[in-house]
Amino acid sequence: MNLLAQQLVNGLFIGSVYGLFAVGYTLVFGVLDILNLAHAAVFTLGGLSAVWLVQAAGMSIWLAFPLATLLAGGLGLLINAAAFAPLRRRADSQFSGLISSIAMAIIFDAAALGLFGARSVRFPPGTVKVHVWQIAGVTITSLQVGIVLVATLLMLILTLFLQRSRTGKAIRTVAENERAAMLLGVNVSGIIAFTFFISSALGGAAGVLYGLYFDSLAPDMGRAIELKGLAVIILGGMGSIPGAILGGLAFGLSEVLTVAVSGTSNLRDAVAFTVLFAILLLRPSGLLGRGKLREA
């Protein structure tokens, strides 16, 4: 029983990181209907640059974390300017945008290899002071709690921002109908660039949290989360932010529960992807999707 409770708690922690990663993914999809396959590379660069800031520049993690997040946001602007903006008026922008984002991912991967080397790195010990709590036989560290709090806070801020602020409303208008937004005087290309900034900043933040949680970062760590991120946004419904959060938690829980029930880690991803497959056939718009089936 304790083991199960422990697994559930662990699933919650890792699920919140998946959620944060997927929220950035789904934000761009919701606005542009395009998958940004460079998102995982931004996630990697965010995490690695935070390690560099702590280790080489000697910053505290509290300064390095926001800086790495901003840097990741800057990469998002770069992705938009180089890979998406020039293709926007093209008829097959869905396919070609996919490929140009893959090209950006390759370039970012090369940058990660060149700047930080191929070996896996970790935050220096003592970057975050870790307390360990035992609650009813379940071990929880202050690091885990901090990760969930930061992830939740960022997702909460994003939701409020999209609901309440003027820019947030403009983003939703562009997502709904680009042409109408333009007629209403919304600066569409500016809003799209800003969406990329937020999306990538969240991806970078997820990279830092992931690195702190697993205590290991490598240039290929984006590959592990890329597919999971895609699965999460489908599970939650493409373009739906609460869906991505919920999907992230569900995916994290399903991972640990599969391990707990089957006793091995071999089938961890199999269950998740089988569920994903079934959801696509039965309810393609996802758990909280907008019910949009036809691709324009």
Place this chain on the structure above:
Amino acid sequence: MEQLAQFYAVYGSVINFIGINALLALSLNFTLAAGMLSLGNAAFAGIGGYTAGILTVHLKAPLIVSLCGGSLMAGVVGLLLGMPVLRLKGVFLAMATLAFGEVVRIAAVNLDITGGAEGLTGIPNITRTWMIFLALALAAYFMATLRRSRIGWGLISIREDETAAACLGVDITYYKVVAFTIGAMVAGFAGAMYAHLNYLITPRDFGFFIAVDLLVYNIVGGTRIWYGPILGAALLTALPEILRGVGVAAGPVRLAVNGVILLLVILFLPNGLASLFTRLRPVAVKTGRAERT
């Protein structure tokens, strides 16, 4: 002649892989011709490769039987998968085929008969270069013929506007399943050849990133004509060797140059490399953005 032999001795494996990758890219082109984005063709290649490998290693089947067996197995799975999945469109179809691919990969990792994560070993290296390029030539000829046939026009009409095609009496489901199954069979055949080229196959050989590579070959080469995917596969498979020949050192720099070339092709050749050789109907300009419902 001697120089040619020397060239082959040095670059033989690159030439073989160009052929295999071109055949795989062509297999995806059957589905792309109808505007369907499938990320499952790497998994079909895996099914073909494993089936052929098991036939050869465990049942001592001759090469041609193994190759056809792998291709047929991939075709049957493609047919069974295609019927429910092809109702989905666009990114959703891509995701469903992606999930299928992951399930196949994980199955290959966990089954005993496939050799688990270490892969299936001891497959004899009996695929020859001429076999690969014969298969490629046949597939390309088939593709070129298909494009001009009734089925080809049906597929193009589905790509341009599915609803309109349905109204004109095109049997959409039938055409889609046929294209998907043919693609799966070609991919299975290519995978089976690959298995007999490489001594061993592992689940990693047919993962998500291979599926993405196939799409990249198609878009870079051009999806609208039969030699587009072949051009794309040839260029991108040979690119690391070309860069090495030009003196670009291995590692991050070569990776970055790879990415930049890909980006430049996408930005400046909207119809892919094939548009350098033919005048295709321009698709670069969008007349009006389709409204979303």
